[in-house]
Amino acid sequence: MRIRIVDAFTDRPFAGNPAGVLLLDAFPDDAWLQDVAREVNHAETAFTHRLPDGGEADWALRWFTPVTEVALCGHATLAAAHVLHSTGAHTGPVRFATRSGVLIATPQDDGSFTLDFPTAPLTAAEIPDGVAEALGAQPLSAFDTGPNIGDLLIELADEKTVLGLAPDLRALARFSERGIIATARAEDPAADHDFVSRCFFPNVGIDEDPVTGSAHTALAPFWSERLGRADLTGLQASARSGRVRARLRGDRTLLSGHAVTVIDGELLA
DSSP states (O other): OEEEEEESOSSSSSSSSEEEEESSOOOOOHHHHHHHHHHHHOOOEEEEEEETTTTSSEEEEEOOOOOOOSSSHHHHHHHHHHHHHHHOOOOOOOEETTTEEEEEEEEETTSSSEEEOOOOOOEOOOTTTTTTHHHOOOOEEEEEOOTTTTTEEOOOOHHHHHHHHHOOOHGGGGGGGSSEEEEEOOOOOSSSOOEEEEEEEGGGTEEEEHHHHTTTHHHHHHHHHHTTSEEEEEEEEEESOOOEEEEEETTTEEEEEEEEEEEEEOOOO
């Protein structure tokens, strides 16, 4: 069985967010899927299989971290679409049936893909007691991101503060279902990004996610309201880093980026 490792939200190897991708005939039992994701040991591994013609979706898609299945994942969806097109398994827009509804990945002329995802419903929240100590910085505001991604979005004072975070991950785990999105406005008005973020997801086995597409379904409405425009670019400033182009379209958010296959091998188990 073929397995690929794809770097997503980047146009060069060894950057962005790596994801495992497997094209299957059908989903086997969940224990096997989880075992493979644990062996791959990247933030997510995507499993997809073709669906019968004539339905609302073309391929079924599921995502697993090394410890659990998740309801929504951007970078592994981008990686799966990239593999389907680069192998000739699919042409044109791909409609994926997922736990978060039908998600569409549309290829663009520049080789990137645009993902059509549900916008996260932001709800202002009280800044939890202890979160400043766990994060290592004082939040300006906090927002719940809803059930699909299950994060607490934290606004910080400036980009420098976000870049310098060294949180207590065990302490962070108690503040949300998945983890924390920390964000601030870009410091340089001439920069090629509008805001910066970092994402810490200890509850799903990911200490720091390199580039998180799903988080940008919350970051897009958050920064669109503050910056007064719907088209934005986010820099997720992990050690690998990556840029996500986000377009807010009401209850949908369009996320765009490139992907690169870096490993194409055989799974023997």
